[in-house]
């Protein structure tokens with residue numbers, strides 16, 4: 250099956266999601282921030298909200314694929330399951346070889362679907378039967394600071410970040426923090442070995458030393474990428490992508506606009522502070538005013554070069570997208586309290602399902618009204634629980650196919 254994503258707004262035809270599961274039940278206050286959460290969602294309601302989201306997509310003729318199901322369809326032979334587990338446990342940085350073996354034996358004893366759910370949910374240290382009397386195992390199990398032998402992956406429902414589909418290929422991202430680093434392996438295996446996806450070209454690999462996350466990459470059109478250099482994404486990673494696209498001509502992209510954004514949780518990724526909602530309309534963080542520092546990386550005869558610019562977002566978008574007029578819609582309408590309140594719940598992050606039609610959290614009603622005033626059709630989804638992970642509908646989805654724009 251071909252991947253094809255050349256814009257942020259072209260009619261969405263196929264999308265990848267992860268339905269939140271037991272991994273959210275494995276969150277507890279004393280290690281919450283290490284796992285990049287600020288609060289604990291109520292799983293049952295979070296799942297209902299997720300299902301509502303998936304249904305809005307389906308009702309709009311979008312095919313919804315689930316990551317765990319795809320991985321289950323991939324790991325059909327024992328040899329591949331073994332290889333996956335070895336690599337996954339290795340990538341999980343499990344130093345104690347007895348724990349490694351114990352986990353592998355346990356996970357292999359489960360049928361594939363259960364094994365995948367377990368890997369995502371995490372394995373508690375008191376969950377495994379320790380038959381052998383090994384000192385380090387006993388100590389680690391008793392250590393309250395480390396309640397898991399295998400940590401949960403509660404951020405997996407933010408499918409935007411670990412593997413980014415760009416054009417016809419994929420970036421297998423190196424996530425900034427250990428908390429999210431292993432997530433990428435699930436889709437990596439699907440893209441390498443699933444019948445429908447194998448042969449997909451990789452533009453970035455998780456083994457590269459520089460971090461990059463999908464939330465920082467916006468596909469403005471088939472020639473132009475916007476990438477945030479942020480708390481999560483490094484300039485070196487952007488340079489590697491520039492080499493792939495502008496020098497090696499791996500896909501149709503010819504220009505990268507690198508936005509320097511504050512290294513702050515409120516500006517976590519570029520898509521936290523702006524998303525594209527129509528040909529010339531963008532939803533933005535209300536504080537995004539004045540001139541922004543950007544580096545435009547462009548093709549030359551020898552490969553690529555770059556130019557530093559300081560201009561308003563409006564001017565940057567007009568120039569690079571060849572538009573006469575750009576409308577910036579402010580999160581929270583720019584009201585000092587509403588904009589910060591709704592920004593906290595990812596008000597600037599919505600998912601376009603076609604030009605001028607978006608999915609947004611219902612709790613960001615001030616922002617949604619602003620969008621409607623600007624002529625955008627907004628499908629609101631319930632968001633009391635899923636918003637607690639600090640990501641919006643764009644973060645919680647990875648487009649696999651969007652219809653090309655004319």
Ligand SMILES: NC(=O)NCCC[C@H](N)C(=O)O
Nearest residue numbers: 285407464518638639640644
């Ligand atoms: N693209 C995004 O902004 N994704 C949201 C990720 C939230 C997650 N709790 C994280 O901190 O990585």
